[in-house]
Amino acid sequence: MEVSDAVTALAALAQDNRLDVFRLLVQAGPEGLPAGEVAAALDLAPNTLTFHFDKLRTAGLVTARREGRSIIYAARFETMNSLIAYLTENCCGGDAGACAPACTPKSVRTKRARVQA
Amino acid sequence: MEVSDAVTALAALAQDNRLDVFRLLVQAGPEGLPAGEVAAALDLAPNTLTFHFDKLRTAGLVTARREGRSIIYAARFETMNSLIAYLTENCCGGDAGACAPACTPKSVRTKRARVQA
DNA sequence: GCATTATTTCTATAATCGTCGAATTATGGA
DNA sequence: TCCATAATTCGACGATTATAGAAATAATGC
Numbered sequence: 307m308e309v310s311d312a313v314t315a316l317a318a319l320a321q322d323n324r325l326d327v328f329r330l331l332v333q334a335g336p337e338g339l340p341a342g343e344v345a346a347a348l349d350l351a352p353n354t355l356t357f358h359f360d361k362l363r364t365a366g367l368v369t370a371r372r373e374g375r376s377i378i379y380a381a382r383f384e385t386m387n388s389l390i391a392y393l394t395e396n397c398c399g400g401d402a403g404a405c406a407p408a409c410t411p412k413s414v415r416t417k418r419a420r421v422q423a
Numbered sequence: 424m425e426v427s428d429a430v431t432a433l434a435a436l437a438q439d440n441r442l443d444v445f446r447l448l449v450q451a452g453p454e455g456l457p458a459g460e461v462a463a464a465l466d467l468a469p470n471t472l473t474f475h476f477d478k479l480r481t482a483g484l485v486t487a488r489r490e491g492r493s494i495i496y497a498a499r500f501e502t503m504n505s506l507i508a509y510l511t512e513n514c515c516g517g518d519a520g521a522c523a524p525a526c527t528p529k530s531v532r533t534k535r536a537r538v539q540a
Numbered sequence: 541g542c543a544t545t546a547t548t549t550c551t552a553t554a555a556t557c558g559t560c561g562a563a564t565t566a567t568g569g570a
Numbered sequence: 571t572c573c574a575t576a577a578t579t580c581g582a583c584g585a586t587t588a589t590a591g592a593a594a595t596a597a598t599g600c
Contacts (some may be wrong), residue, residue, distance in 0.1 A: 309442065316437035319510075321588080322430055329513050342546060354589055356548055375546050375597050390510055393436075396446050397503045438558080459576060471559055473578055492567045492576045542600085549594065557586070564579065570572085 307388040311366075315389045318365035323350060324358045331368060331381040338380025340373070424505040428483075432506045435482035440467060441475045448485060448498040455497025457490070 307315075319325050326348050331338060339347075345355050359379055362368040366385040371378050424432075436442050443465050448456060456464075462472050476496055479485040483502040488495050 309439070313437055313439055313442055316433050316442070320430055320433035320437045322426070323588085325426065325430055325433075332513060340546085341548095345547095351590065352547060353549080353591085357588070372547095372596085375544095377547065386510070390507060393503070393507055393510070397449060397500065397507065440558085457576085458578095462577095468560070469577060470561085470579080474558070489566085489577095494577060543598105544600100545596100545598080547594105547596080550592085552590085554589090555587080558584095560581100560583085562580085562582105565577085567574105567576080569574085 307392040312389060312392045315365045315367060315385060318361045318367055321358070321361075323348065323354075324362060327355070327358055328362060328367060328381060331379060332383075332386075334380070336380055336383075338369070338371075338378045340376035340378050342376060344379065424509040429506060429509045432482045432484060432502060435478045435484055438475070438478075440465065440471075441478060444472070444475055445479060445484060445498060448496060449500075449503075451497070453497055453500075455486075455488075455495045457493035457495050459493060461496065 319328060327344055327350075330344060330347060341352070341355060341359065344350070345352050348355075350358075359368065359370065362379075363370060367382055368379050369382055371380075436445060444461055444467075447461060447464060458469070458472060458476065461467070462469050465472075467475075476485065476487065479496075480487060484499055485496050486499055488497075
């Protein structure tokens with residue numbers, strides 16, 4: 307992931323409502339949610355929501371597809387992966403392992419020797 | 424980590440120069456770097472740099488201490504950890520493991536099917 | 541075609557952002 | 571003390587942001 311891509315993704319997530327939107331979409335899973343449902347869940351005006359969706363889509367964090375009258379937005383986990391990977395690398399840059407522990411989520415175990423640099 | 428803290432930290436990193444500053448400080452390690460050295464390395468005006476340091480400090484991502492005439496800024500890995508942990512959790516919220524592969528730094532292989540990046 | 545629903549586009553606005561020039565504070569050395 | 575160095579504070583500026591109201595577009599059913 308490029309620096310500029312990281313900045314774009316970070317900026318997309320650096321706003322209350324957008325972070326809420328993204329978390330909701332992550333929770334919803336790969337099938338996503340219609341824009342209207344997101345609007346209802348988070349109590350956001352439809353045009354405001356479009357504005358935020360645009361930011362997320364530009365950052366590659368969500369996809370949009372039409373389904374009947376609705377437009378379904380879904381989280382793009384790949385991009386989120388790349389972002390976390392980027393942050394992890396840059397966080398651990400000089401002092402490897404400093405951030406590694408935090409990167410072991412819930413049930414998934416890697417329990418491997420961390421990067422040594 | 425609270426949602427608002429995450430937003431603050433994300434916003435702090437969501438800017439080219441600030442992300443560069445933070446990466447430089449991470450590279451420099453726990454001892455940190457004098458502001459002037461950062462300014463020289465990234466070719467930033469001292470007052471502009473102060474502005475950015477303030478954002479990073481407010482987000483808890485860096486610390487500042489005076490040493491003679493210089494003020495030494497250092498990355499706070501702890502906060503970065505919390506941020507990555509927060510993102511990892513919220514990224515994998517509905518679909519645990521979806522982001523796990525990305526959290527394995529550099530040379531560590533999981534040899535599990537991984538989400539395409 | 542017309543009405544309804546779902547979402548976007550357009551226009552406007554207050555607030556915040558990133559940068560700059562100039563002045564100011566703080567420290568150390570002659 | 572006076573001077574040079576290091577960083578901050580202040581005031582200003584154009585640019586971007588987040589939101590809102592009104593109108594426009596797209597899809598569906600009658």
